[in-house]
Amino acid sequence: MTLVKFSNGAKSNALNPFTDVFESMFNDSFISDRLTTKVPAVNIAETDNDFHIELAAPGLKKEDFKINLDKYVLSVSVERKAENNQDEKRYNKREYSYSSFVRSFTLPETADQERIDAEYVDGILRITVAKKEEAKSLTREIAIK
Numbered sequence: 001m002t003l004v005k006f007s008n009g010a011k012s013n014a015l016n017p018f019t020d021v022f023e024s025m026f027n028d029s030f031i032s033d034r035l036t037t038k039v040p041a042v043n044i045a046e047t048d049n050d051f052h053i054e055l056a057a058p059g060l061k062k063e064d065f066k067i068n069l070d071k072y073v074l075s076v077s078v079e080r081k082a083e084n085n086q087d088e089k090r091y092n093k094r095e096y097s098y099s100s101f102v103r104s105f106t107l108p109e110t111a112d113q114e115r116i117d118a119e120y121v122d123g124i125l126r127i128t129v130a131k132k133e134e135a136k137s138l139t140r141e142i143a144i145k
Contacts (some may be wrong), residue, residue: 039101040125051111051129055103058123065125067118072109074116076125077102110135 043054053074057065060078068075079100107113107129115130 038099039103042103044105049131051107051131053105053127053129055125055127056123057120057125060120060123062120065118065120067116067127069113069116072107072111072113073104074107074127074129075102075104076127 040055040057042056043052045052045054055076057078060080064078064080066075066077066079068077077100110131112130112132116127118125118127120126
């Protein structure tokens with residue numbers, strides 16, 4: 001038996017009274033999760049000395065990530081493949097999801113490509129890109145003549 005949501009009191013299409021049934025079926029999170037590509041959310045911040053990129057990617061290991069730099073394009077990729085279990089289990093249904101993604105960021109010319117660090121802690125990949133010395137903002141008071 002399947003439970004189907006109906007929108008009580010909402011306008012339904014007179015030509016298709018089953019709109020709610022099909023919307024419920026195709027908007028189900030179980031189905032839509034497998035039909036859409038998941039890309040981790042990103043926060044990008046800038047300080048006087050660095051650029052900070054944070055990717056929310058829980059459930060991974062630091063070995064799953066590949067970070068590459070090609071000219072001024074920084075790419076973060078993950079590819080997780082299904083593990084081969086050598087046990088004698090015969091599955092009736094298996095829903096483990098293994099996925100891959102690539103996120104690319106164009107670094108500004110002020111970024112120092114030689115000083116890029118990354119760490120993965122508590123499901124967050126943090127990448128710090130240092131700024132070139134000449135690009136660091138100088139703060140000073142300007143005297144009026």
